[in-house]
Amino acid sequence: MNTISPWAATVQADLESSVVIWEKEWHKYNFQAYNAGDSLWIAVTWPDRGKMAFRAAFGMNSCFTITNMFDDGQTLVLNLETRLGRYEVIIAFPDENTAILHYTTTFKANQPLLIPFWPRDIIPLTQKGSVENTNGKIHMHQMGSRSGILFASMTKPKTGSFFYFQDLGSLSAYCEATQTTVDDTVCGSWPEIGFKLPSADDKPLPSDKPYIISDAYVLFSEDIIEDDIAVTHQFLNNLAAVYRLLPHPEIIYHNWPEITQNCLNDIYSNKGCWTQTNGSPYLNAYLCDYDTPAEVMVQLAVLMPLNELKHWYGETHSVYNDLLNGIDAFYDQKVKSINRWLPALNNQLDNSEIQKKEMVMDSWYLYHPLMNLTRLALKGEKKAEELVLKSIQYAIKVAHHFDYQWPVFFKMDTLEIIRKETEPGKGGEKDVPGSYAHLMLLEYRLTDDKRYLNEAERSVKKLAGCGFHIFYQANNTAFSAGALLELFKITGKKEYLDLSYACMACLFKNMQLWDCQYGFGKNYTNYFSVFPLNNAPYTAAYEEMEVYAALSEYLIQAAAIDLLPSLKILIAEFIKYAVCRLPFYYPVNLPLEMISEEVKTGEIQKELWIPLEDLYNGWEKSGQVGQEVYGAGVGFGAMIRQYHKVKNEDFLLFLDYPLINYRKSKQSVLFTVLGSAEFECNFKIVLPENRNIKFQVFAQKQIIEPAAKSNLLLEYTVAGGSAVKVSWK
Template structure:
């Protein structure tokens, strides 16, 4: 039996003792509304099984009078009054194919009010008996300022699942008015779960207008979730289904060719980006951080996107050669692999953190630079290939030593564990088997040696059973998803594809699918952000860039398989918003008041096109960690993936969904836009100065007219999943 609060203890009796004021059937589910005095409840009845109550309105220290109830069959509007103010509850079922409940509640206070308490808005109830006798499992809920999601199953009585999505965007004006936060507002403990309106102990809610205080979407299912594969895939399917009916913010277009040039110039010319040791130039991790020795990951994190940019431009940026020439210096002959730190400067480590002690390695950090060496080698860089092949046996030795289950920190010379678990009882870096498998598959592509394929298969077996707990660091989880997809395509084993979906579920669980428009968050778009760690309070430039690149490649590589349909919605939409958001990591694009005056590492130069590591939504200032030189490749990665040159033509083609299967014949270009026709992507044609271009764009449904037409730009909205034809003269 569960311990419950007074706000749950009387719910069952209140519902039994009050009359139904509204009822509707939807997809074999029955929905009823009750006025129980201080609460308005919407009760959902599963077919033949349990029920759940949703508190659509709470009367504070007062009782509701229903002043009007309008039901036109599509929309229910309940107008309410208490002595403290007026409420309006609107109820719809926006998806004709599913039992999807949407209720929105607004409140206009009669006087400025402090609100020191608010109860959760979901209570599991039984057909007979007490609330505290129900049981359920919460599969996941909001952490920090991620999406306002709660995904749970009712296990007693064995009923099914409920996917609850609180659209926190709508509640931003409330938080702006009361100086509160929406972090950690969707959660709770069974049976009292759901959304809890932020309390106002200091700044009262004004009486000037009506504020939305709830905007909930609830998807019901009778599927019994009994394993992590069903759990993670149903999560993805539920999220995509709710996403299709959500309102979405505007997507902004930015001139990435210009941004890229700005980044290249500042990276090359800003002395704060560089340090020298024995006449060799190295990038600092953070702007003006000269105390920390050079790191191999930092050099390769910029060198790899520069390599892509080199191919896209058809010429070599000046800094590329300097970085390439420097990577040999990180090879440590004592341990026969590249070291994190420049070996000759190990004594300069300040030992302020575990990884800043000599020979201490963060598990994922060993593989990351090796991945970038492998990518460079696959792109033809012989120096990278030589360094990779003489370093890789050490990584394999470590994998065998830990039986493919890596701790957080270990010593490279002795393999002694320095820190075993992220949190006591939670294990080590659980996604590292996936990123290790990605590294092994890159080597398999490079060498055709099946030893590496076998290593990849052994490693990913350790992901079985992890479910929502796979993610340690988001970019590594994205690499793991790609590796598992590749293994599925090589072996045709369904298990690998299912594990790949589990990795993606962990990524989408760790996203902020709402637009925080209060505090400093209102100064930039933050919709569909991804956090670098499960508990990170901010989003990070480099990790987001790698998730973007990894998911872009995932979507392209999955074109030949029967991909889970929900991912054809979620992945392209994430990519579209990432491209729209990423410029706001550059301090040049931000309001100066939102940039932190205190910086943990190095300095911030606000007019440089070098990204901040950390963006906070809400009331915290950004840039507290520092200006991230190793994130300088963000713009390069966008340019090379979203802008497409057309052979023998001067114009550029931009699409914010990935495109494949490009074919050109004379003055005709055809290509496929990935995604689904549930959503549109933005297609733009950038025309050089003093060039006129007559363009006709069509899809299978016919000709598409431009939404914007200027001398230098043509813009179109293209349905996802379309085969596009462009004809010009």
């Protein structure tokens, strides 16, 4: 028997003694509204008679009087009053084809009110018996400021599942007025689950206007999902179904070529970005951090995007050669592999953190630099190829030693485990088997040696059964998804595609699908952010850039398969918002008052085009960790993926969805836009100054006119999946 609070103990009896004030049948589900005194409930009955109640409004120590009710068959509007204020509840069914309930509640107080308590809004019901005797399984719920999602199945009585999505962005005005936050508001313990309005303990809710206090979407299913693969797939489908219905923030266009030049100039010229060791220049991890020895990941995190930029521009920046010339020094003869720190500076490690000790390696950190070295080798860099082939046997040896299940920290020379688990009982870095497989597949491409393909297959078997727990670090989970997709394309084994989708579900579970417009969050677009770790309180520049790049490549590589339709929507839309959102990591784009005065590492120079590591929404200041030099590749990565050069022409094409089949034919360019036909992306022609060119743009063979035009831009919208032709004269 579950223990319950007084706010749950009486719900069943309250509803049984209350009169139904409204009723509707929708897709075999029955919906009834009850005024139960201090709560307005929406009771939902499944086709098999299982039942659950959703508290649409709470009277706060006061009872409701209904003053008006309007029902047009599709939308119900209820106006309610208590001694404390006036409420409006709108109940709607926004999707003709799916059992989705949407209810929005606004409240206008009669006087300023402190709100120290609010009950959760979901309670399971029974035909006979009591609430505390029900059981359910919560598949996932909100963590921190991620999306306001709760996905659960009711197992006793055996009923079905539901996917609850609270649009937390709608509560921004409430949070701004009361100086509260919506972090961790959608969770709970069975049977009291769902959303809990943030408590206004210190600053009262004003009586100046109505405030939205709930904006919930609930998708119902008769399925009780128990298989870990099924639950992750269903999560993606449910999320896409709700995403179709959400209001989406406006897209802001940024001049990425200009941002890229600013970044290059500042990296090259600012001494705070660099340190010298044995006559060679190395990038600091953080601006003006001269105490920490150079790290191989830091050098390669910028070198790899610079390599992409070199191929895009057709010329090499001097920073590129400086970084390339210095990577040999990271090879450690003791272990026959590149090391995290320059071996020559091991005596300068200050032991202040676990990883800042000689020979201590963070598992993912071993493989990440080897990935970038192999990518450079595949681009023709012989030095990188030599270095990775000298190190790869050690990487395989470590994988075998740990049986493809990596701890958090280990000693490189002895393979002694320093920290086994991320948290007690949670296991180690569970997505490293996937990122290791990604490395092995890169080696397979480089060498055509099937031993690496076999290694990849052995490793990913450790991901089976992990479900939502695959995720350790966002970029590594994204690499895992790509590796599994590639294995599916090579072998045809469906289990790899299923696991790839599970990785994708883990990524979207750790995103913020709402726009925080309160506190410091209102100074920048934060919609569709992805968090670097399960418990990270902030988003991070480098991890976001790598997820963005990996998902762009994923969508391109998946063009040849029958991709899950929900992923065609979610991946393409994530990319579109990433291109719009990533420039706000640069402190020049943020107001000074939201940048932290205290910095953990190095210092912050606001005028530099070097990104902050950490962006917080809400009331926390950003840049607390530092200004992240190794995130400088953000601009390079975005520009080369979203801008497309036209041979022998001086204009650019910009598209914020990925594209394939790009080809030029005389005075025209043709390409295919990826993504779903249900959504549109932004296509722009970036014009050169003082040149008159006439363009015609066709989508699906129909001519389209620009939505806006200026001297430097022609702006269009095109649907995902469109075949586009651009011609000019």
